[in-house]
Amino acid sequence: HHAKEKGENSVVVYENPSLQSQEMILKTDLKYAIKKGELEVVYQPQLCVKRSQIVGFEALIRWHHSKYGLISPGDFITYAESTGYINKMTKWMMKQVCESIVKFASMESQQLSFSVNISFNQLLKENFMDELLEIINAHDIPPEQICFEITENIKLYSLEEVAEKIHYLKRAGIKLAIDDFGEGYFSFSDLAKIEADAVKLSKSFIDQYEKENMKVILVSMVKMIHKLGMEVVVEGVEKKEQLQLLKEIKANLIQGYYISKPMSFAITKETMLEKMEKMQEKGKLSS
Ligand code: C2E
Ligand code: MG
Ligand code: MG
Ligand code: MG
Numbered sequence: 001h002h003a004k005e006k007g008e009n010s011v012v013v014y015e016n017p018s019l020q021s022q023e024m025i026l027k028t029d030l031k032y033a034i035k036k037g038e039l040e041v042v043y044q045p046q047l048c049v050k051r052s053q054i055v056g057f058e059a060l061i062r063w064h065h066s067k068y069g070l071i072s073p074g075d076f077i078t079y080a081e082s083t084g085y086i087n088k089m090t091k092w093m094m095k096q097v098c099e100s101i102v103k104f105a106s107m108e109s110q111q112l113s114f115s116v117n118i119s120f121n122q123l124l125k126e127n128f129m130d131e132l133l134e135i136i137n138a139h140d141i142p143p144e145q146i147c148f149e150i151t152e153n154i155k156l157y158s159l160e161e162v163a164e165k166i167h168y169l170k171r172a173g174i175k176l177a178i179d180d181f182g183e184g185y186f187s188f189s190d191l192a193k194i195e196a197d198a199v200k201l202s203k204s205f206i207d208q209y210e211k212e213n214m215k216v217i218l219v220s221m222v223k224m225i226h227k228l229g230m231e232v233v234v235e236g237v238e239k240k241e242q243l244q245l246l247k248e249i250k251a252n253l254i255q256g257y258y259i260s261k262p263m264s265f266a267i268t269k270e271t272m273l274e275k276m277e278k279m280q281e282k283g284k285l286s287s
Helices: 019-030 077-083 085-103 120-124 128-138 159-171 203-207 212-227 240-248 269-283
Strands: 039-048 053-065 069-071 113-119 146-151 175-181 198-201 231-235 253-255
Touching: 019 077, 039 085, 039 113, 039 269, 053 085, 053 253, 053 269, 077 085, 085 113, 085 120, 085 128, 113 120, 113 175, 120 128, 120 146, 120 159, 128 159, 159 175, 198 203, 198 212, 203 212, 203 231, 212 231
Parallel strands: 053 113, 113 146, 146 175, 175 198, 198 231, 231 253
Antiparallel strands: 039 053, 039 253, 053 069
């Protein structure tokens, strides 16, 4: 089981009962997770490499199960997708994010952006994007402040349909990022056909930053993505040396444990500003 590799304190869910019955239990319990107040949104800061400034946050879901403890999304998102609960969850998530934006409004002179992960099926689901747009509107939040991160994780889809949906969101003002690029079936020529604002590189590339060949790939990918008119976001940055390299090759944004793990927003604005100050110092690489 891969819970350990995630690098967070997630519990190994499958212990005694058979794998199948555990899956059944989780699927059933998940249905009540919002009602029971077991879901939480945590936020991971995104640093602009050039300016060494926190420019946004990615919202990530956490499930605090009454019996199993913390379960990370990698261990339940597929269940949420297969039962359809993901739709309820994403709307709940969108509301939480909007409330956080309102709470931390005018925190910085410059507006912070907030990213929300959207499943591929949801992008293609009739009316679902409108439901999310309505939530954003209801909170009076400029759509430009929201970014949808899309991970292409199904094999069969029509790229035209995807491009059309993305175009629709762009017209509504939403920012768009292609998540985990390099892991799935999405190709460079696919990128050329859609109006995304950013590409988030799969962590596997920066993980192997010490290999010369991987550096060549990183440099080339950053150049290509820039030439396509999109920003490059690198996640999974854990070391100073990785940030140094990404600075050299002019990646735009980074996310990773080196700057900060995803964190709870149950803190005051002042505490948040202090934390951001420290992260920005780290990003300067001066020490
Ligand atoms: P993702 O969207 O690619 O998010 C990045 C993942 O990498 C997060 O894991 C984050 O905590 C982790 N990460 C960030 N920096 C580092 C680092 O320096 N080192 C390491 N080892 N990991 C790092 P998380 O929160 O467990 O989420 C896993 C995946 O679950 C996400 O990948 C996303 O695809 C999915 N997910 C999370 N929340 C949601 C959600 O609300 N809706 C949907 N549809 N999917 C979600
Ligand atoms: Mg993401
Ligand atoms: Mg993803
Ligand atoms: Mg990713």
